[in-house]
Amino acid sequence: MDNVDELGRAFERFPGIGPRQAKRFVYHLLAVHPIDRNRLAALIQQLGDNVQQCSECMRFWSGTGAVCNYCSDSNRDDSILMLVEKDQDLLAVERSGSYRGKYFVLGGVLTLSGKGAIRERELVALVERKSNENLKEIVLALSATSEGEHTSDHIRALLQPLRGHLRLFELGRGLATGSELEYADKETLSAAFTNRKET
Secondary structure, three states: OOOHHHHHHHOOOOOOHHHHHHHHHHHHHHHHHHHHHHHHHEEEEEEEHHHHHOOOOOEEOOOOOOOOOOOOOOOOEEEEEEEEEEEHHHHHHHHOOOOOOEEEEEEOOOOOOOOOOOOOHHHHHHHHHHHHHOOEEEEEOOOOOOOHHHHHEEEHHHHHOOOOOOEEEEEOOOOOOOOOOHHHHHHHHHHHOOOEEEE
């Protein structure tokens, strides 16, 4: 296999990238100046050195210490925990400016066919620990898709033994059915959070 095909196959493993788009990336890289190509290669190599995963919310962040800036911020509300699918969703919620609680990044969704995975073990451990502290509310902030709804149902069942004094909410339908959180504008996200309903 030559380098063009091999790199194309590597790009195909990126989310949402098909064979034709992957080949476009390869040919673009061939056309750019070698300095730009080398800079990109260096950034990819340094990514693991400069970015780490928060031990609390599981998001990727650039900084020092085991816990990210959101989790270590004493001005954020410890009584509410928002569950999101991916880091991009967390950033979209932050941009909306409507939420000042803590987060947990699930790392994906579960499909109806049984594929996909979420960070179940880490989630249960965090909720168990935080429910003995100040946690009172969990917000399921998943995309308004069949996979998002299936994942929400699974999380409800998973957390049922821990419910006690915890209340579970899901975002209000400021979000259109079939929409992904990552692409929602800040007004829509703000309305969805304000209109959240207990589940």
